[in-house]
Amino acid sequence: GIQVEQSPPDLILQEGANSTLRCNFSDSVNNLQWFHQNPWGQLINLFYIPSGTKQNGRLSATTVATERYSLLYISSSQTTDSGVYFCAVTGPGSSNTGKLIFGQGTTLQVKP
Amino acid sequence: NAGVTQTPKFRVLKTGQSMTLLCAQDMNHEYMYWYRQDPGMGLRLIHYSVGEGTTAKGEVPDGYNVSRLKKQNFLLGLESAAPSQTSVYFCASSPGLAGGGREQFFGPGTRLTVL
Numbered sequence: 001g002i003q004v005e006q007s008p009p010d011l012i013l014q015e016g017a018n019s020t021l022r023c024n025f026s027d028s029v030n031n032l033q034w035f036h037q038n039p040w041g042q043l044i045n046l047f048y049i050p051s052g053t054k055q056n057g058r059l060s061a062t063t064v065a066t067e068r069y070s071l072l073y074i075s076s077s078q079t080t081d082s083g084v085y086f087c088a089v090t091g092p093g094s095s096n097t098g099k100l101i102f103g104q105g106t107t108l109q110v111k112p
Numbered sequence: 113n114a115g116v117t118q119t120p121k122f123r124v125l126k127t128g129q130s131m132t133l134l135c136a137q138d139m140n141h142e143y144m145y146w147y148r149q150d151p152g153m154g155l156r157l158i159h160y161s162v163g164e165g166t167t168a169k170g171e172v173p174d175g176y177n178v179s180r181l182k183k184q185n186f187l188l189g190l191e192s193a194a195p196s197q198t199s200v201y202f203c204a205s206s207p208g209l210a211g212g213g214r215e216q217f218f219g220p221g222t223r224l225t226v227l
Binding site for chain 2: 045097098102105
C-alpha cells in the first residue's frame with residue numbers, strides 16, 4: 001500500500017518564526033489533506049490539496065503530485081499553532097472508497 | 113450544522129464488556145469511517161461505509177463490528193473489549209464521489225480505556 005512519511009518528526013519554534021513541514025508519499029494520490037491536532041485532541045481540517053497551492057491566513061500548502069510531496073508552510077507562528085500536524089492521503093487503489101492513510105505526524109511546539 | 117458528532121466522549125470498560133460508539137453526521141454525506149489513534153501515531157482505519165446499508169473492513173478491523181442502518185449514523189461495536197482496544201476513536205464522513213467531494217471531516221473523538 002501507499003506509504004506516507006512526514007518530516008521533521010518534532011519541531012520547536014520561537015513565536016514569530018516561520019516553518020515548513022514536509023509530506024512524502026510513495027504513489028499517486030486522489031486526495032491529500034493536512035490536519036492540525038490541537039492539544040485537546042481535536043482534528044482540524046487545514047487543507048484539502050491533492051495538487052496545487054492554497055493559502056488560508058498564515059498557513060499555506062503546496063502539493064506537487066508528479067514529484068509525490070506536499071509542503072505545509074506556517075508563517076509568523078503563534079503559541080496556538082502548537083500541536084501535531086498530520087498529512088493523510090488516498091492512494092489509487094482506494095479512489096472509490098476514499099480511505100485515508102495517515103503519516104506519523106510532526107509535533108510542533110511554539111514557545112512564547 | 114453540528115457536523116460530525118460522537119457519543120460518548122469518554123468511556124472506561126472492563127475486559128470482556130461490550131459497548132457501542134455512535135457517530136452521527138448532519139451533512140448528508142454518503143461515506144463514513146471509523147479510525148483509531150494510538151499514542152504517538154497517526155490514525156488507522158477500522159471500518160468504513162460507502163452508503164446506507166453497506167460496510168467494509170479497513171486496516172485494523174479485528175475485534176470490531178459496524179452497522180450503517182441510517183445514512184446519518186455509523187455505529188462501532190466492541191463485542192468483548194480487550195486492553196489492546198484502549199485508544200481514541202475518531203469518526204469521519206465525506207460526500208463521496210457521487211456527492212462531489214473526497215474531503216473528510218472528523219468528529220471530536222471518543223477516548224476509550226479498557227482495564
